[in-house]
Amino acid sequence: MxxxxxxxxxxxxxxxxxxxxxxxxxxxxxxxxxxxxxxxxxxxxxxxxxxxxxxxxxxxxxxxxxxxxxxxxxxxxxxxxxxxxxxxxxxxxxxxxxxxxxxxxxxxxxxxxxxxxxxxxxxxxxxxxxxxxxxxxxxxxxxxRSLLFSTGPPARAHPEYFTVPVPIEALQAKARSSSGPPSTTSVSLYLSPEELVKLKNWTNPPDQPAGHFASTMDSFIGLVTMVVGAARDPQYSFRSSNAINGRAKLGLPPNYFGNAVFTAIMEHRQEWIGLDQDKIAQAARRVRQGIERTSAEFMRDTVNYLDTQPRQERIVLSIQIGKDFIVSSWSGMGLLKPDFGSKPVYAGPVRIELDGCAFILDSPQGGLEACVSINKSVGERLPGLWQSVRDRL
The missing domain is CATH 3.30.559.10 (Chloramphenicol acetyltransferase-like domain)
Incomplete structure (x- = not known):
């Protein structure tokens, strides 16, 4: 990464x-x-x-x-x-x-x-x-850093990445010059510890087929993704990316300093989008399947693939800002540990102008919070849709 x-x-x-x-x-x-x-x-x-x-x-x-x-x-x-x-x-x-x-x-x-x-x-x-x-x-x-060096030629293609034809700086300058007033907003979506237990039970019904397990985090990310998809008008198929910390899977030291984040890509077809229990459970399972596909072998091959690319400074994630959805989870990573005589009342991102991304955070009061940056018109619909699911848990 x-x-x-x-x-x-x-x-x-x-x-x-x-x-x-x-x-x-x-x-x-x-x-x-x-x-x-x-x-x-x-x-x-x-x-x-x-x-x-x-x-x-x-x-x-x-x-x-x-x-x-x-x-x-x-x-x-x-x-x-x-x-x-x-x-x-x-x-x-x-x-x-x-x-x-x-x-x-x-x-x-x-x-x-x-x-x-x-x-x-x-x-x-x-x-x-x-x-x-x-x-x-x-x-x-x-x-x-040698712990993440390339080990040889890649065994597969990696469509989660894309090489842009011109220097990225030129694209960024063009975007800045053509941008108008900010068109995004930031919305916080929260579930308490009790609600998270109910959500996990929701996405793991007793009669589900073997091997269809979804964790609490899978379920939360799946729910956030479906709420964003349902809030878009009109609804359409899109992809989401999930940032995966590679330290544990790759056997890196837990104190490894660098960027050991890899990417899992999930498809969300238009007919799969919705806020009924079954569609949220399916979204949670897609998150789990994406994580499982991002194995240690996959991560090593990703490094090998990126190392063979001729213009590495032009490689970007193959995610379309404004259409797709980027998710990064900072939960369970010690976000709230820094103690300066007091623990933080807030730790996380500032409000950013990016249409279609979310940071998953441990909330200081317990539970999980998603800080979602999204198009303003979509953002106006998020709280009501989120509350409609909370009322049914």
């Missing part, structure tokens, strides 16, 4: 309740942690031969750490999650913006080059910073 992640910005914000957060201690502990991450000092470059991504280490190009005063209520900001909680990152790989909020609350906005790290890596880095801030031992990362 290092290869294709360069088109995405990795952005994350933590919001903490009122407490004692001395700036000097935040700075001291941050730079102590940065000693363990030399790969964050420098910039990403693409090779002239095949466009492969690498990091040019430059001790002078160190991560940005910015402190600002922002006398706003932390609860309101946790609900609004505005983009300006994040730092503006130049060619640097990593930037942090610490905002001192009203009544002693705090927000930490993070922006990073996605080719260098994924969510799992960022959460471990943040947990280590919190531990250093509290005077505890840091978490040591594993920087051995």
């Amino acid at each position: 290092d290869t294709v992640a360069h088109v995405f910005l990795f952005a994350l914000v933590y919001i903490y309740p009122p407490g004692e957060y001395p700036q000097s201690l935040l700075e001291e502990s941050f730079w102590s942690v940065m000693e363990d991450y030399p790969i964050l000092f420098g910039r990403v470059q693409h090779g002239a031969d095949n466009g492969s991504a690498s990091v040019l280490i430059d001790p002078e190009l160190k991560p940005l750490l910015l402190f600002v005063d922002r006398p706003e209520d932390h609860i309101a900001l946790a609900q609004e999650r505005p983009l300006n909680l994040l730092p503006l990152r130049d060619e640097r790989i990593f930037a942090v913006k610490v905002s001192k909020l009203a009544h002693g609350a705090l927000s930490i906005g993070l922006s990073a080059h996605h080719s260098v790290l994924d969510g799992d890596s960022m959460f471990q880095l943040m947990e280590s910073w919190g531990r250093a801030f509290r005077g505890q031992s840091k978490l040591m990362p594993c920087h051995d």
Whole structure:
């Protein structure tokens, strides 16, 4: 995933309740942690031969750490999650913006080059910073990128990726110049722990055929996907992508620092879209089947395939923004672990202008939350459709 992640910005914000957060201690502990991450000092470059991504280490190009005063209520900001909680990152790989909020609350906005790290890596880095801030031992990362090197020629094609015919920067510049006012909105869809149990029972009826099991996460992602599909007018067939953390399947160290995310693609035909129990259960099973197809062998072959591509800096996911649906789950990955004397009241994405993506988060009050960025007209219909399913669980 290092290869294709360069088109995405990795952005994350933590919001903490009122407490004692001395700036000097935040700075001291941050730079102590940065000693363990030399790969964050420098910039990403693409090779002239095949466009492969690498990091040019430059001790002078160190991560940005910015402190600002922002006398706003932390609860309101946790609900609004505005983009300006994040730092503006130049060619640097990593930037942090610490905002001192009203009544002693705090927000930490993070922006990073996605080719260098994924969510799992960022959460471990943040947990280590919190531990250093509290005077505890840091978490040591594993920087051995050779664990994900190519092992030979690929055995299959990988239609989950696509090579664009022109430099991606040109496409991005064209999109920026032709874009009008923001046409997307962000909607939060939540289920409590009790509702999640009911949903899993819903998607795993006693009379289902053998081998049709769907986990709680499968069921939640399937439900979110069906609600989005049902909210579109007119409804149409589409595909969804599910980001898969490859660490466990590939036997990587749990502290592997990098981008070990792979992609599962699911098809959702128009006649499969709906909010009745059977269609939601089928969607959950499609999610499970996509995850099972993304085996260790598949992941290794993906690396081999990407390594053979002649213009790696032009490879993107074969997902159409505005038509398809991108899902990334940050649940169960330690998102809420970073502790700076208090646990966060919110940890997750800011509101982004992207039509058709969702981040699955562990909610601080328990349960799961999907932060969905979607076309405004679709977003207006999401809460009502979501509630209609909750009422039937």
